[in-house]
Amino acid sequence: MKKQMIKALIVDDERFSREELKHLLSTYHHIQIVGEADSGNSALVKSLQIKPDVVFLDVEMPNMNGIETAKAMKELKAxxxxxxxxxxxxxxxxxxxxGAIDYLLKPFEEERMKETISRLEERLLPTKITEEEYAPNKLAVESEDGIIYIDPSTILFLARDERVTKIVGRDFSYETKAALKDFEVRLKEYQFFRIHKSYLVNLNQVKKLTPWFNGAYQLEMNDFRESLSVSRNYVKALREKLEI
Structure with a gap:
């Protein structure tokens, strides 16, 4: 049975505050952080694109503050x-x-966050789920050092290089002999998508898509400096996956 998830968008013009909130929310495995924004305008665009269940919203931001952003979000279709x-x-x-469901004050406290998550569960989940039910499913990867267990949401992409598959995250990289096609099947429910015969990417970590040449594109991932190649045969399907 597919587990219930609450999709969250984090909006704050200060990167440190976003990182702190991401860290706190990462301990709740039924909360899926589907995006970040550093302004009210960007938050509205991303809300239209990814349709989050909840937005964690800062108040003091330049141009459009949090109150104005919340007012605009109330007019969205969903x-x-x-x-x-x-x-x-x-x-x-x-x-x-x-219509705010809660009001958290910085610096964030773990006990106060638990209250907020409980309110979200009551509003968004049919029944309150137990710790066992939302325990994360780990991706088991056999390497020379043994079996490594990885949370799929922390993976940026997987790359096939000759007879080795590299699994790359923001702060880790592992190698395994398992085929990329095997991971494509195992990660299908976690929004991973093939963009090239050698690349499988986490769609939730895609940052930017740039035209290249001969119909190909270059893909930028969050927290990764190098671009990945998108074969022209995959461009149309990729855009359909990423766009509304």
Whole structure:
């Protein structure tokens, strides 16, 4: 049976705050972080594209602040739940006026976050799930050092190089002799997609797609400096997967 997940978008103009929130949310394995934004305008665009269930939203941001962003999100066809995450307690009244489900103050506290997650569970999940039910499914990878267990959501991409498959994350890289095709089957439910005979990417970690030559494209991943090649045979299907 497919496990229930809550899709979350994090919006804050300060990268450190986004990283802190990502770290706290990563301990809840039924919370899937599907994107980040550093401004209200970017948050609206990403909400349209990825349709998150909940948006963790900062208040003080340039141009369009969090209150204005929440007001605009209420007009979307499928508006997400809003959790304000800010250092300013004075905006709480306005926040709840726009339907916020909770109001977290920085620095974030683990116990306070548990209360927020419980509220989200009550609103978004049919029944409250147990720790056992949302325990993460690990990808087992056989390497020379033994069997390594990896959370699929932390993988950026997999690359086949001669007889070795490399599994690359933001802060790790492992090698295995298992074929890329095997991983394509095993990771199908985790939004992984073949972009080239040698590359399998995590669609949730895609940052940018740039035209190259002869109909091919270059793909940029989050937290990875080098671009990956997208074969022209996969471009159309990739764009259909990534776009609304």
């Amino acid at each position: 508006p997400p739940l809003i959790v304000f995450a800010t250092a300013y307690p004075s905006f709480a009244v306005d926040a709840f006026a726009y």
